[in-house]
Amino acid sequence: MTTLHLPDEAATQQLGRALAASLRPGDALCLTGPLGAGKSTLARALIRALTTPDEEVPSPTFTLVQLYETATFPLAHFDLYRLSNPDEAYEIGLDEALDGGVALIEWPQRLEGRLPANRLDIDIALDGDARRAVIVAHGSFEGRTLEF
Incomplete structure (x- = not known):
């Protein structure tokens, strides 16, 4: 477990860029935190680091999933906030996204x-005017060196 202090939006964006550099096909990033904590800020920075700096990154709140092509793997950005049943995530392609690609999951x-x-x-938790990110590795992420 790693805890990072994110004093401002720029720090949250930097975390997104750092995470982007560590991803491999088959990986999932699961983002939790209250509304307004910075999940979407982190997701946009990560996606733009893997695509282009001016990539349009709409929130997938209503579409449930947005797909992106990167130089090395496909990336699927899921927002599961509106799901009423976990099976729905798999019906909209979560398993397929992880088969050779990466899934970025908000509200896992x-x-x-x-x-x-x-x-x-x-x-990501609100910590006064700043934020705090607690990061826990599972599976293939365990033992992997991540540079933050």
């Missing part, structure tokens, strides 16, 4: 414990 608690094995859990 909607999966009710049916989380991907190879994942990095990132819980």
Whole structure:
């Protein structure tokens, strides 16, 4: 477990860029935290680091998933906030996204414990005007060197 202090939006964006550099096909990043904690800020920075700096990155809140092509793997950005059943995540392609690609998952608690094995859990909490990210590695992320 690693805890990072994120004093401002720029630090949250830097974390997203750092995470982007560490990803491999089959990985999942699971982002939790209250509304306004910075999950979308981190996700946009990560996606732009893997695509282009001016990539349009809409929130997938209503579409549930947005797909991106990167230089090395496909990336699927899931927002599971509106799901009522964990099976719905798999119906919209979570398994397929992890088969040769990477899944970035906001609101993974909607999966009710049916989380991907190879994942990095990132819980962002509000800490006054700043944020705190608690990062826990699972599966193939365990023992992997991550530069933050």
